Amino acid sequence: MRKPRDFDAELKALEDKARELKIRKVQQLGELVIATGADALSTEELAGALVAIAETKDTGKREAWAKRGVTFFEGRSRRTAPAPQRNLRGTPAQPGSTLSPASGTGSQ
Known part of the structure; x- marks a missing residue:
């Protein structure tokens, strides 16, 4: 026989997930304000x-x-890439990359 669904538990889990997503969104917006320097306003x-x-x-x-x-x-x-992901040698990070080995910026 099939186990009945616990709608209350499923609803609570969805509400918890929605609350976590809202908290994360608010935190990310705050981080964006700080990163852009808008926190000085x-x-x-x-x-x-x-x-x-x-x-x-x-x-x-x-x-x-x-x-x-x-x-x-x-x-x-x-600027914030972890050291292993940074291009420390000045060569293109991936084959076919358009970055200039000399400048590392892609513009010459």
């Missing part, structure tokens, strides 16, 4: 800037912000 300034960004419908501005964000994260990942 007052709470009111930061909230106002975020409200303005959220209300912006101009796709050109949003795309420019997205590109700037990508650049921020790419630069940050290179």
Whole structure:
């Protein structure tokens, strides 16, 4: 005979997981504020800037912000990569990489 499902336990597990995800999201947002230097702003300034960004419908501005964000994260990942992942010898990390061995930046 099949074991009956414990809906209460499943619901509690889902609620716990949702709570953990919310906590992680809040923590990551806080880390992002600190990493960008926005923690130097007052709470009111930061909230106002975020409200303005959220209300912006101009796709050109949003795309420019997205590109700037990508650049921020790419630069940050290179600076904070653990030693084994860093390119210490100045040679391309992977075959076919477009990085210049001399500069290590891909631009010549």
